[in-house]
Amino acid sequence: DAGVIQSPRHEVTEMGQEVTLRCKPISGHNSLFWYRQTMMRGLELLIYFNNNVPIDDSGMPEDRFSAKMPNASFSTLKIQPSEPRDSAVYFCASSLRQGANSPLHFGNGTRLTVT
Amino acid sequence: AQSVAQPEDQVNVAEGNPLTVKCTYSVSGNPYLFWYVQYPNRGLQFLLKYITGDNLVKGSYGFEAEFNKSQTSFHLKKPSALVSDSALYFCAVRDGSSASKIIFGSGTRLSIRP
Numbered sequence: 001d002a003g004v005i006q007s008p009r010h011e012v013t014e015m016g017q018e019v020t021l022r023c024k025p026i027s028g029h030n031s032l033f034w035y036r037q038t039m040m041r042g043l044e045l046l047i048y049f050n051n052n053v054p055i056d057d058s059g060m061p062e063d064r065f066s067a068k069m070p071n072a073s074f075s076t077l078k079i080q081p082s083e084p085r086d087s088a089v090y091f092c093a094s095s096l097r098q099g100a101n102s103p104l105h106f107g108n109g110t111r112l113t114v115t
Numbered sequence: 116a117q118s119v120a121q122p123e124d125q126v127n128v129a130e131g132n133p134l135t136v137k138c139t140y141s142v143s144g145n146p147y148l149f150w151y152v153q154y155p156n157r158g159l160q161f162l163l164k165y166i167t168g169d170n171l172v173k174g175s176y177g178f179e180a181e182f183n184k185s186q187t188s189f190h191l192k193k194p195s196a197l198v199s200d201s202a203l204y205f206c207a208v209r210d211g212s213s214a215s216k217i218i219f220g221s222g223t224r225l226s227i228r229p
Contacts (some may be wrong), residue, residue: 004158033217042131043159043205043219056216091158101147101209104217106158 002006004107012113025094027032033104034067034077035091037104043091049075049090050097082114092113117124119208121220128196128227136191136223138206148189149207149217150180159205164209165189176200196227 005024013019025032028086033048047057053070060067064083069075089109096102119140128134147166163174165174167176170182180191182188191204 032177042221045216045218048216093158101164101211103149103161103164104151105161106151108156108158 004036004092004094004105006090006107006110008110009108010111010113012115013082014115015083016081017114018078019082019086019112019114021042021092021112023075023077023079023092023107024086025075025092026105029096029105030072031095031102032069032098033074033093033095034075035093035106036088037109038088038089063112079112082112084114087112087114117208117210117218119206119218120199121204121206121223123223124221125224125226126159126227130198130222130227131195133226134196134200134227136204136206138189138191138220138223139187140189141187142206142208146187146189146209147209147211148180148182149209150174150178150189150191151205151207151219152176152204153205153222155202162191162204194217198227198229201225201227203226 007022029052035048036044046059047067049069067077089111091106091109093104093106095104118220149164150162153159163172165172165182173179178193203224205222206216209217
C-alpha cells in the first residue's frame with residue numbers, strides 16, 4: 001500500500017499564476033478530503049468527496065479555488081489566480097467511507113509558496 | 116455544531132515521565148473521537164480512535180486515550196515518554212449520529228526533553 005500520494009511536494013509560484021495540486025487516494029477508499037494547514041488558522045477542511053461526488057465545499061475560501069475528482073483514483077485542487085495569502089501546506093486525505101468511523105489517511109502534503 | 120478544543124499549545128515533558136495531551140469536544144450526538152500525530156514535513160498519522168465500548172482506548176506507539184463523557188474529554192496519555200514522541204498532536208471529532216465531517220483541534224506541540 002503506497003498510501004495517499006500528493007504532487008508536487010513543493011510549489012513556488014508568482015501571484016496571479018494558476019496552481020494545480022494533485023492527489024491519488026489509497027485504492028479502495030471512496031472518501032477524499034482536501035485540507036489546508038497554516039500557522040495562523042491550523043488545519044482547515046476545504047472540501048470532501050464521497051464516491052467522486054463533492055459533498056461539502058463550504059470550506060473553499062473563494063471562487064478562485066476549485067476541486068475535481070474525475071475518477072476514484074485522482075483528484076485535483078486548483079487555485080486560479082493564486083495570491084500570497086494562499087501560501088500554506090495543502091493535504092489530501094482518504095478514508096474507506098465517510099459515513100463510518102474509518103480514520104483518515106493523509107498524504108505528505110504540498111507546500112505552496114506564492115510570491 | 117461540533118467542535119474540539121486543545122487548550123495547550125505546547126506540552127513539555129522529561130523523557131521517562133508520563134505525558135497527557137488534553138482534548139475536549141462538543142457534538143450533538145454520539146462522538147467519534149480520534150488522535151493523530153504529525154511529524155515535521157509529513158502528513159497526519161492516525162494514532163487511535165474511540166467509537167464505543169471501553170472508555171480507555173489503546174493505540175499506536177504505546178499511546179492511549181481516555182474517553183470521559185461527563186467531562187466531554189478525550190485526553191491522550193502515555194505512561195513513559197520518549198524523545199521520539201516529540202511532534203504535533205491533533206484531536207479530532209465527528210458526530211457519529213449524522214454524516215458530518217471530521218473537525219480537528221488546533222494541535223498541541225509535544226516536546227520531550229532527554
